[in-house]
Amino acid sequence: MRVLEGAAALLLLLLMLVVLVDVVGRNVANRPLPWGTEFLEIVLGAMIFLLYPVLAWSGGHITVDLISTRPQIRRAQRTLASVIGATLFALIAWCLGRQAMRAIGYGEATPILGIPLGVVLTGMSILGAAAGLAFVAAMARTWRGKTDAPSHHIEAI
Template sequence: MSFSAWMTAHYEEKGPVVWLAFLLELVAAITLFFMMMLTCADVFGRYFLDNAVDGATELTEMSLAILVFAEMPVITWRGGHVVVDILDRLLGGTVIKVLGLLSALLISTSLYFLAVRIHELAVRSNSRGEVTEFLQVPVGYIVDYIAVMSWATAALMISYGIYRLLFLSRD
């Protein structure tokens, strides 16, 4: 099976979004594998060699941030968030579409301004030279990554809302 056939079989997205989803899921998978190996090495070292991996907690925290924020745009585009549809039967289809677009607009706007603030904190952290306590890794780079992925999620959220309104919500 060729790689493009595998992509077509396993990803329902079309166009450049499929490559973005694949890339972000690859980052998440590699990060998760790294976390698994780090945890195994840390536990083995701690219990059998009386010597834990130095900085394992910091590496786990940074890896968790990378993992979560790599998957956030993909989950958003796929509509994988929790949705409560208690009132869908009572409200008409047009009202549901308008509320869906309004929620996508509200969420994407909130994520955009949240990312702006996170980026400001990253710039401040970089200018002050803040580093992690044990490994001395610059904190601002991780925080800036979170801001960029929040911007990507905001863009995909509004795109997803418009896409659903125009193409998926036809009665």
């Protein structure tokens, strides 16, 4: 997980630097980066999908309790949250995988930088599947009684 966190941190630094150069170029020299927006979209997507498995594994996602619960019911709530998360990320990974195959088949690339979209979508699909598996692992940890992950839930009044 540290590798994913480190890669996301580097992408965040890169994102900040590109935005800084773009804004300074736009406002001072009246010359924005022509490829800046395209690059930022890809970096932002990669950064987000790198962090999904980390959040799923660590239990860093937010769950909302609509009713006050007893500690015995928390296990069922965490299990339900993990099942929903795993299901949604499996669906996301499947849809992205289909889009990746289509993009590879058509040879789609970004207009300015020419980055192959199939590669980007494949990476996002793999990371989405990893997030789904991380939810399954979190559910297994919950049922073994190892809920060392922080509980970020909000109880409604």
